[in-house]
Amino acid sequence: MSHATIKDIARRLNISLSTVSRALRNHPDVNEKTKGKVLSIAREINYFPNSLAKGLKNQKTNTIGVIVPEIEHHFFSAVISGIESVAYNADFTILVCQSNESYEREVINTHALASNRVAGLLVSISQATKDVEHFKILQKRDIPIVFFDRVSNDIQASKVIVDDYDGAYNAVNYLIEKGYKNIAYISGPEYISISRLREKGYRDALLKNNLPINDDLIVHGGFSEKDGIKAVYTLLQQKIRPDAIFAVNDPVAIGAFIGLREKNIRIPEDIALVGYSNNPVSSLIDPQITTVDQPAYEIGKTAAELVLEQINNGDSDFNPQTKTLKTKLIIRNST
Amino acid sequence: MSHATIKDIARRLNISLSTVSRALRNHPDVNEKTKGKVLSIAREINYFPNSLAKGLKNQKTNTIGVIVPEIEHHFFSAVISGIESVAYNADFTILVCQSNESYEREVINTHALASNRVAGLLVSISQATKDVEHFKILQKRDIPIVFFDRVSNDIQASKVIVDDYDGAYNAVNYLIEKGYKNIAYISGPEYISISRLREKGYRDALLKNNLPINDDLIVHGGFSEKDGIKAVYTLLQQKIRPDAIFAVNDPVAIGAFIGLREKNIRIPEDIALVGYSNNPVSSLIDPQITTVDQPAYEIGKTAAELVLEQINNGDSDFNPQTKTLKTKLIIRNST
DNA sequence: ATGAAAGCGCTAACAG
DNA sequence: CTGTTAGCGCTTTCAT
Numbered sequence: 001m002s003h004a005t006i007k008d009i010a011r012r013l014n015i016s017l018s019t020v021s022r023a024l025r026n027h028p029d030v031n032e033k034t035k036g037k038v039l040s041i042a043r044e045i046n047y048f049p050n051s052l053a054k055g056l057k058n059q060k061t062n063t064i065g066v067i068v069p070e071i072e073h074h075f076f077s078a079v080i081s082g083i084e085s086v087a088y089n090a091d092f093t094i095l096v097c098q099s100n101e102s103y104e105r106e107v108i109n110t111h112a113l114a115s116n117r118v119a120g121l122l123v124s125i126s127q128a129t130k131d132v133e134h135f136k137i138l139q140k141r142d143i144p145i146v147f148f149d150r151v152s153n154d155i156q157a158s159k160v161i162v163d164d165y166d167g168a169y170n171a172v173n174y175l176i177e178k179g180y181k182n183i184a185y186i187s188g189p190e191y192i193s194i195s196r197l198r199e200k201g202y203r204d205a206l207l208k209n210n211l212p213i214n215d216d217l218i219v220h221g222g223f224s225e226k227d228g229i230k231a232v233y234t235l236l237q238q239k240i241r242p243d244a245i246f247a248v249n250d251p252v253a254i255g256a257f258i259g260l261r262e263k264n265i266r267i268p269e270d271i272a273l274v275g276y277s278n279n280p281v282s283s284l285i286d287p288q289i290t291t292v293d294q295p296a297y298e299i300g301k302t303a304a305e306l307v308l309e310q311i312n313n314g315d316s317d318f319n320p321q322t323k324t325l326k327t328k329l330i331i332r333n334s335t
Numbered sequence: 336m337s338h339a340t341i342k343d344i345a346r347r348l349n350i351s352l353s354t355v356s357r358a359l360r361n362h363p364d365v366n367e368k369t370k371g372k373v374l375s376i377a378r379e380i381n382y383f384p385n386s387l388a389k390g391l392k393n394q395k396t397n398t399i400g401v402i403v404p405e406i407e408h409h410f411f412s413a414v415i416s417g418i419e420s421v422a423y424n425a426d427f428t429i430l431v432c433q434s435n436e437s438y439e440r441e442v443i444n445t446h447a448l449a450s451n452r453v454a455g456l457l458v459s460i461s462q463a464t465k466d467v468e469h470f471k472i473l474q475k476r477d478i479p480i481v482f483f484d485r486v487s488n489d490i491q492a493s494k495v496i497v498d499d500y501d502g503a504y505n506a507v508n509y510l511i512e513k514g515y516k517n518i519a520y521i522s523g524p525e526y527i528s529i530s531r532l533r534e535k536g537y538r539d540a541l542l543k544n545n546l547p548i549n550d551d552l553i554v555h556g557g558f559s560e561k562d563g564i565k566a567v568y569t570l571l572q573q574k575i576r577p578d579a580i581f582a583v584n585d586p587v588a589i590g591a592f593i594g595l596r597e598k599n600i601r602i603p604e605d606i607a608l609v610g611y612s613n614n615p616v617s618s619l620i621d622p623q624i625t626t627v628d629q630p631a632y633e634i635g636k637t638a639a640e641l642v643l644e645q646i647n648n649g650d651s652d653f654n655p656q657t658k659t660l661k662t663k664l665i666i667r668n669s670t
Numbered sequence: 671a672t673g674a675a676a677g678c679g680c681t682a683a684c685a686g
Numbered sequence: 687c688t689g690t691t692a693g694c695g696c697t698t699t700c701a702t
Contacts, residue, residue: 001475002394003452005695016673021697031671046472048449052391053695056678059337061387063430063451071419072632077412084406084433088440093447095398096431098419105423112428114383116398117338137381140336254619284589286621297407340679351689356681364687388679391694673702678695685690 004047012041024049055117062092064307065113065121067106069150069223071098073251074279075296076124079148082300083122090308092119099126101222107134114138120307121145125152127189127223144310144318148303149294151193158310159322160303164194167292167327168201168246171274174290175244176209178335180272184217184242186231186252195220198248198276217242221252228255236263243271244335250277253289257334273334287333295325339382347376359384390452397427399642400448400456402441404485404558406433408586409614410631411459414483417635418457425643427454434461436557442469449473455642456480460487462524462558479645479653483638484629486528493645494657495638499529502627502662503536503581506609509625510579511544513670515607519552519577521566521587530555533583533611552577556587563590571598578606579670585612588624592669608669622668630660 006020013020015034022030023038024047041047055061064087068076080096087094095116099106106126111134113121121143123135132155135145139157148160175183185202188195199218206213216238221227228247232255235242247253253275260267267273267287275282278293302323310318341355348355350369357365358373359382376382390396399422403411415431422429430451434441441461446469448456456478458470467490470480474492483495510518520537523530534553541548551573556562563582567590570577582588588610595602602608602622610617613628637658645653 001477003449003476003695007695017696018674018698019672021695022672025697029671034671048446050391050452050695051450052387052396052452053678054697056385056387056391056680056694057696057698059678071416072409072412074407074409074412077407077409080412080431081406081433084431088432093430093432093451095428096415096419097423097428098416111383114338115386116428117385117387141338142336257619281616281619284592284616284620338679342679352679353681353690354688356679357688360681366687369687385679388694389681391678391696392680392682394694671702674700676697676699678697680694681692683690683692686688 003050004045005050006047008045009038009041009047013037061117061119063095063116063118064092064304065095065097065116065118067097067099067109067113067121067123069099069101069124069126071096073224074281075149075249075277075294078296079124079300079303082297083304086301086304086308092308101126101128103128103130110134110138114141114143118143119311122303122307123147124150125192127192130191144307146303146307146310148299149194153193156320158306158320160299160306160325161193161322162294162299162325162327164197165201167276167294167329168198169205170329171276171290171292172202172205172246173209174329174331175246175272175274175335176205176211178272180244181211182214182217182240182242183211183244183246184219184235186228186235186245186247186256187218187220188223188248188252190220195248202246214240216240223249223251225251225255225258228252228257229259230255232256232259244268244274245271246274248276250275250279250282250289250291253291254279254281254285257285257289267334278330283332290332290335291330293328293330298325338385339380340385341382343380344373344376344382348372396452396454398451398453399427399429399639400451400453401429401431402434402444402448402456402458403431404434404436404459404461406431408559409616410484410584410612410629413631414459414635414638417632418639421636421639421643427643436461436463438463438465445469445473449476449478453478454646457638457642458482459485460527462527465526479642481638481642481645483634484529488528491655493641493655495634495641495660496528496657497629497634497660497662499532500536502611502629502664503533504540505664506611506625506627507537507540507581508544509664509666510581510607510609510670511540511546513607515579516546517549517552517575517577518546518579518581519554519570521563521570521580521582521591522553522555523558523583523587525555530583537581549575551575558584558586560586560590560593563587563592564594565590567591567594579603579609580606581609583611585610585614585617585624585626588626589614589616589620592620592624602669613665618667625667625670626665628663628665633660
């Protein structure tokens with residue numbers, strides 16, 4: 001059996017397609033009685049309006065595309081959950097892709113979403129992405145794009161981020177107040193927004209407190225756990241051993257945690273540790289990790305709201321805005 | 336600017352729509368030179384084939400629907416990641432919905448996916464779902480559905496599960512060998528497959544070892560962390576205090592862990608703890624939790640492969656199969 | 671209040 | 687090898 005169409009309903013009632021269409025969309029120009037009959041048949045035969053046909057005809061869909069680096073990382077799955085909940089309430093559906101931190105795959109995902117005629121796009125760029133032309137192409141087609149967390153400076157678009165700089169500054173400042181002197185920073189790729197902003201916060205906190213900046217204590221890597229492990233090994237080989245580590249995000253902090261645990265280095269007695277994200281795991285491990293809270297679910301909701309707003313306004317008043325959500329330093333036992 | 340169409344390409348080259356269409360799909364009946372020109376123009380103007388039109392015409396899409404209880408739970412996000420990777424390689428796209436453990440929402444999600452004319456559906460049912468009529472309606476429309484992890488006995492469909500019974504049996508048997516006598520089971524809802532199967536394994540392990548089954552030590556709840564916390568409080572009020580707890584999944588085990596930590600009850604000295612899932616967090620906390628490994632990513636891949644197979648075969652040979660993946664008891668410090 | 675007809679972008683049968 | 691045409695399911699103008 002194939003799907004029912006308005007034609008089936010029309011035939012059953014011996015009325016025209018247009019009347020059925022109107023009845024289903026609650027158009028005023030249709031007799032109440034007829035409408036009742038249409039709706040009743042529709043229910044009876046389990047009619048599901050064909051979104052493809054509707055989208056083709058109306059030149060717009062109720063689909064939002066989402067591209068994240070890794071679905072499995074808690075921060076992103078929480079963001080997606082926030083996006084989904086807003087989309088659900090607005091009667092939208094989400095197409096979810098992961099770039100696997102690969103630029104090529106991100107481009108292909110973008111094209112696939114373009115083919116699917118998404119009404120809007122929500123993106124956190126991959127750690128390999130330096131060029132954002134693929135997104136600009138969609139923007140030229142009037143597809144609103146909202147970036148979140150990992151955003152690009154090279155594109156005019158709405159963005160949802162946290163106060164990356166402040167969060168980092170506060171975290172490092174707190175470490176300094178606690179008496180730590182040789183504070184290392186494990187960063188992500190240099191060209192990614194959050195790496196840079198958080199590094200700036202780190203540097204400024206040191207400067208402000210008249211502490212020297214030691215480039216040996218700044219390590220660049222990726223955004224995942226294994227990058228954190230690797231970075232710790234690198235740090236432990238430096239001439240000056242750090243007495244504290246500030247990690248660009250929680251996966252990296254967890255990696256550092258694992259690396260330190262393997263080397264039997266005590267946290268915080270030998271080396272203190274601060275993360276960024278406030279993943280649930282950070283409060284479960286021992287010691288519980290001090291971290292900068294990023295409201296992931298909220299970020300997803302906000303980004304989805306922004307894109308829906310742009311979708312509904314058309315691009316009549318395209319006016320890219322950046323929403324900056326507040327972080328909060330969660331002090332726990334690792335510092 | 337709006338999206339380019341084959342019409343635009345045809346106009347540019349002064350050829351017909353069909354030729355363009357053929358060229359783009361690499362049809363043999365088209366001059367190599369013409370094809371080259373078409374492809375070149377297509378690239379130049381960033382042509383993205385309209386999936387809506389294609390789907391409408393061909394009466395099939397390259398979209399798979401996914402419904403999970405909670406995107407944010409690690410098990411499910413890992414499954415989704417597996418699904419996405421298989422879908423990506425097959426040139427499919429995934430529409431992701433979460434039921435939030437609500438039956439009503441699951442039904443609405445199902446209808447939304449039907450409207451989007453998904454080629455297939457991958458589902459882990461909500462903990463509130465007792466009736467599966469909404470899925471049967473789609474099956475009647477020849478939409479293949481593959482269930483994973485939380486499946487229903489009331490519907491003929493392919494399923495991807497783990498050896499729930501064996502995993503539980505082995506875990507509890509191991510506890511008994513270690514000398515634990517009063518082993519509690521924190522379960523999910525009674526009518527959900529995994530709750531029942533894992534309970535059966537638990538019961539049989541006790542029976543086999545001539546241990547009494549104490550109904551006070553079997554607590555039913557939901558599948559989340561907070562359910563685990565609640566269950567522990569309940570258990571601690573029983574006449575007989577358990578010396579070990581077997582939890583239906585890792586979120587619940589983590590909840591138990593939190594509850595025990597709050598009460599300053601030592602793991603495993605006072606009460607041992609075993610989970611089910613092998614979420615990454617289980618190896619990070621202290622003590623590291625003994626758990627039954629479920630290959631989440633693999634489950635997602637397998638389910639996606641199954642549904643694609645059914646999509647490609649048509650329903651000519653509809654022959655529901657259940658794939659049972661192996662679990663493995665991961666012994667750590669909580670037992 | 672209802673119907674007829676055109677068209678969204680694409681494919682495929684048919685004709686040449 | 688290329689073109690013409692009908693039609694997928696739906697909405698919407700224009701008639702009536």
